[in-house]
Amino acid sequence: MPLRLIFMGTPDFSVPTLLELVAHGHEIAAVYTRAPKPGGRRGLQLQPTPVEEAARKLGVPVLTPKTLKTPEALEEFRAFDADAAVVVAYGMILPQAILNAPELGCYNLHASLLPRWRGAAPINRAIMAGDAESGVMVMKMDVGLDTGDVAMAERIAITDSMTAQDLHDRLSRLGADLMVRAMAALDRGSLQLKKQSKDGVTYAAKIDKAEARIDWTKPARAVLRHIHGLSPFPGAWAELENARVKILRCELAKGSGVPGEVLDDLLTVACGDGAIRIIELQREGKARMQAAEFLRGVPVKPPMRFS
Numbered sequence: 089m090p091l092r093l094i095f096m097g098t099p100d101f102s103v104p105t106l107l108e109l110v111a112h113g114h115e116i117a118a119v120y121t122r123a124p125k126p127g128g129r130r131g132l133q134l135q136p137t138p139v140e141e142a143a144r145k146l147g148v149p150v151l152t153p154k155t156l157k158t159p160e161a162l163e164e165f166r167a168f169d170a171d172a173a174v175v176v177a178y179g180m181i182l183p184q185a186i187l188n189a190p191e192l193g194c195y196n197l198h199a200s201l202l203p204r205w206r207g208a209a210p211i212n213r214a215i216m217a218g219d220a221e222s223g224v225m226v227m228k229m230d231v232g233l234d235t236g237d238v239a240m241a242e243r244i245a246i247t248d249s250m251t252a253q254d255l256h257d258r259l260s261r262l263g264a265d266l267m268v269r270a271m272a273a274l275d276r277g278s279l280q281l282k283k284q285s286k287d288g289v290t291y292a293a294k295i296d297k298a299e300a301r302i303d304w305t306k307p308a309r310a311v312l313r314h315i316h317g318l319s320p321f322p323g324a325w326a327e328l329e330n331a332r333v334k335i336l337r338c339e340l341a342k343g344s345g346v347p348g349e350v351l352d353d354l355l356t357v358a359c360g361d362g363a364i365r366i367i368e369l370q371r372e373g374k375a376r377m378q379a380a381e382f383l384r385g386v387p388v389k390p391p392m393r394f395s
Contacts, residue, residue, distance in 0.1 A: 091275050094165070094173040094190070095148075096120040097139045101256060102176040104264035105197060106142055109174065112268050117168040119143035122179055123152040156186050165189055172274060174267060175229065184231050192274055194229040196236065197263045199256075201243065202227065203284045205292040206234035211259065212252050213292040216317030218310070221245050222255060224263035226270040228281055233291075237281035240270050248312055251319040251337060295322060302326045302335065304347035304394060308362030312338055315364075323370065326394040333394075336376055337368035348394040353387075355379045357394055 090113040095106050098121050110116060119139060127135030136144070143150045153161050166189050173194040175182070187194050200210035201223045214222045223243040227236040242262050246255065273279040295318065302311060302324050315324040315335050323334035326348070343351040345358035355366040370376040371386075382388075 089275060090114045091171045091192075091271055092117050092169065093271070094118050094120065094168055094170040095139075095143075095176075096173060096178040096180075096182075097176040098122045098137045098179045099177050100138045101199070101260045101263075102139050102178075103142045104260050105174065105176045105267045106139060106146075108264040108268045109271065110146060112272070114271060116143075116146070116148045117170050118149045118151055120151050120153070120178065123154065156180060157183050162186060162189065172271070174271070176263070176267070182229060182231075187229055187231065195239070195267070195270060195274070196227050196229045196234070197267050198225050198227060198234055199223075199259045199263065200292065201225065201241065202234060202238060203286075203289040205290055207292040208294040210292040211255050212295055212317045213290075214317075215246060215250065215252055215255060216313055218313050219246055222259065224259050224266055226266055227284075235284065237283050239273075239279050239281050240266055242266050248309065248316075248340065251316045253320055297322050300324050302394070304357070305360040308340055308359040308364050311359045312340060312364050320376070328388065328392065328394050332372045334370040334372075334376075335366055335368075336370060338364040338366050341365035346393070350388055350390050350392045350394070353383070353389045355383065355388060 092115045093109060095116050121137045121139040124134035124136045127133060140150050155161060162185050165186055170190045172190045172192040175194055175196040182194060200214060202225050205213050221243050223241055225241045226239045228239060230236045244258060270279060300318055300322050315338055318324040319336045323336060325332050325334045341356045341363045343356050343358060343363035345351055347358055347360050349358040351358055351363060356363050366379050368376060368378055369382055
């Protein structure tokens with residue numbers, strides 16, 4: 089028998105899970121998401137979240153409460169009489185009363201191998217830290233920050249060629265499949281929970297734009313992981329000829345020199361140890377472009393230097 093679910097999510101990452109739950113026959117009683125924000129070319133139009141857009145197409149009721157801590161919010165949540173709630177990057181804390189409301193509990197899809205990278209930016213932090221792997225986990229939620237008991241997990245290798253967007257997209261699809269399997273097990277009464285280890289706990293703090301400037305004195309692989317961990321947003325950047333340039337994709341390259349020094353006419357740049365070759369970048373106020381296209385408009389050769 090399918091479950092009657094409340095779905096709670098906000099960004100693109102959440103949408104595949106919502107769609108897969110519907111495709112596998114679960115009844116979505118309501119969707120909770122964040123309120124629309126001003127956007128558009130002039131910033132005047134209210135832009136619904138990706139989850140709201142998907143829910144509207146499905147004909148599912150959408151709620152955008154500012155808080156879940158009032159008696160009225162709890163009463164409204166309970167009125168949907170859901171078996172369980174599925175939470176994927178919702179962006180709002182669920183109080184204990186909400187967590188207790190569904191008979192079978194609330195289940196969160198988290199984009200890391202818990203207890204590593206609890207918190208807001210697990211995908212970015214895993215890449216920036218040089219982790220060899222990441223993954224997705226389904227956990228039964230409690231009031232802590234990603235501290236709940238884990239039910240199921242899937243792992244994926246992080247390669248040096250992966251950007252945060254690449255890993256985001258793969259984990260989003262993998263997580264949708266994982267949550268569908270978890271809800272099937274929950275429906276059968278066979279979902280097993282395991283407490284998280286107390287060892288290896290790390291926190292994935294929200295990305296601060298102040299972190300985005302590239303430190304060319306670091307080893308090449310650390311520079312590459314920093315660049316890829318912040319691609320495409322907010323984008324790691326450096327200055328070239330007093331103009332800010334975001335670097336969105338790169339690869340390890342041979343060469344050495346003064347950190348930030350351009351080593352050839354192919355956008356190879358020296359780091360503290362080794363070098364990287366820039367593959368994709370974006371000038372301030374311009375669209376992102378491949379290095380070859382950039383070089384046709386902005387010849388970059390030694391002894392020019394990124395700072």
